Amino acid sequence: MISAPALVLPSASPRSRKLRVLKRWALMAGGLFVVLLGILIAPLPGPGGVPVIAVGLMLILKSSFWAKRQFIRAQYARPKWVYPFRRLMRKKPEFAPVFWQQALRAEKVILTRRRRGLIRLRKGLRRYFRKLFR
Numbered sequence: 001m002i003s004a005p006a007l008v009l010p011s012a013s014p015r016s017r018k019l020r021v022l023k024r025w026a027l028m029a030g031g032l033f034v035v036l037l038g039i040l041i042a043p044l045p046g047p048g049g050v051p052v053i054a055v056g057l058m059l060i061l062k063s064s065f066w067a068k069r070q071f072i073r074a075q076y077a078r079p080k081w082v083y084p085f086r087r088l089m090r091k092k093p094e095f096a097p098v099f100w101q102q103a104l105r106a107e108k109v110i111l112t113r114r115r116r117g118l119i120r121l122r123k124g125l126r127r128y129f130r131k132l133f134r
Helices: 014-041 049-063 065-077 079-088 095-110 117-132
Strands: none
Touching: 014 049, 049 065, 049 079, 065 079, 079 095
16 A cells, blocks of 8 residues: 655744744743833822733733743632733723723722712713713
C-alpha cells in the first residue's frame, strides 16, 4: 500500500516566540506601572485611582498565567465581585452598564433605609426619561 506523506506543521520560529515573550513581559510591566500610578492617584479626591488600578490589573491578567489562575479562583469564590471585571475584559466592553451597576451597589451599601427616598427619586427620573425618549 502507498501511504500519504505525513503532514508537517510549521513550528513557530524562535524569533516569533521571543517576540511573544517580549510582548507578554511588556504588558506585565505596563500593567504594573498603571497599578502603581493608580495607587499614587488614589488619595486625590474622586474615584480616579480605582478605575486606573482596574485597568492595570486587566493588563496584568492578559499577560500572566499566574494571574489568570488567581482570577479563576476568585471567580469561583466571589462571582458577584468578579463579574464586572469579566464584562470589562470582553472584546466589546460595556463600560456604562458596569459603572451604573456598581453605582447602584454602592448606593445600596452607603444609603440607610431612611435615605432611600433618593433611590425613589432616581427611579422616577429614569422612568420619566424613558417615556420621554420612546
